[in-house]
Amino acid sequence: MSLSDQQTQGRLIGVGVGPGDPELLTLKALRQIQRAPVISYLANAEGRSQAKEIAREAFVGLPPDHPLREIPIVMPMSTDRRLANQAYDHAATQIAKALTQGLDVVFLCEGDPLFFGSFAYLLERLQGQFTTQVVPGISSVHAAAAQLQQALTLQQESFAVVSGRHTDQQIRQTLQNHDSVVIMKAGLARPRILALLAETQRSADARYLEYIGRDNQRIEPDVTQLVAESGPYFSLFVVTRQAARL
Structure with missing residues (x-):
């Protein structure tokens, strides 16, 4: 041109x-x-x-x-x-x-x-x-951290972002290998993600959010209370090693 x-x-x-x-x-x-x-x-x-x-x-x-x-x-x-x-x-x-x-x-x-x-x-x-x-715009990852008032990463912690569209193996390895993980686009994959969090013993580290910043925003600090069924497209999990930070 x-x-x-x-x-x-x-x-x-x-x-x-x-x-x-x-x-x-x-x-x-x-x-x-x-x-x-x-x-x-x-x-x-x-x-x-x-x-x-x-x-x-x-x-x-x-x-x-x-x-x-x-x-x-x-x-x-x-x-x-x-x-x-x-x-x-x-x-x-x-x-x-x-x-x-x-x-x-x-x-x-x-x-x-x-x-x-x-x-x-x-x-x-x-x-x-x-x-x-x-x-550039503010991402849902950073908006989620702000709503939770929770640091995504500290000091030498590793951080990874994956999607609910990734395979079970990819999500499992990410949860096992990284301190902090955000799982985007969790909607249809929510039952799989809940199972993988339990399998990798990361359920206690996880927080669930949907429709961040909107009138119908929802935050679930205890993901074991979530029903293992599909959720909305605009949802994610924030997983951090809270116990290790105390």
């Missing part, structure tokens, strides 16, 4: 809006959203977007004639990755048209855009063709 092309095209800007509390939106994120002629975000079949809802304060007070366009990315309910890729492909085409017209496109991403963030899928499709920028 030539310099003149870059100067006439818009920028693709991934903006982290944080885990759920609208007040955790950074000033830089707020300003980028309020200046954006085009915003994009993940949405369900009814058009509802968690990221847009979190960023709602950014839209308060915009002038009525603010020329805001929206490109929702409707994600399929199916876990079939091919369908999700098709949704991102379609969105990337729409976003590329706006960028070619010289319009900046701000993609709203829950948490941080590049930490288990959906923005990464657009970035890999459009980076190199257009100027890109990332505004």
Whole structure:
């Protein structure tokens, strides 16, 4: 891409809006959203977007004639990755048209855009063709630690982050080999995770959180009280060696 092309095209800007509390939106994120002629975000079949809802304060007070366009990315309910890729492909085409017209496109991403963030899928499709920028956001990992008022790591402790989508063996080894562990995307995997915590004798070290920073936030300090059934997508376990710190 030539310099003149870059100067006439818009920028693709991934903006982290944080885990759920609208007040955790950074000033830089707020300003980028309020200046954006085009915003994009993940949405369900009814058009509802968690990221847009979190960023709602950014839209308060915009002038009525603010020329805001929206490109929702409707994600399929199916876990079939091919369908999700098709949704991102379609969105990337729409976003590329706006960028070619010289319009900046701000993609709203829950948490941080590049930490288990959906923005990464657009970035890999459009980076190199257009100027890109990332505004980091507060991740659910750090928001969870703040809610628990509990250090994630201290001194020489090791720290690892895994997903509930990892295999039992991967999660087991992580729990056995690291002092502090955060298990993201725990929803469907919650029964497996509870069993693995018990097997590795880490249940007493674990805390469970869901919908961090939202009105329906839940914190369970005793994971043995959790029912061994699937939970919400926006949930995680924080596992730290509390006894060793005392």
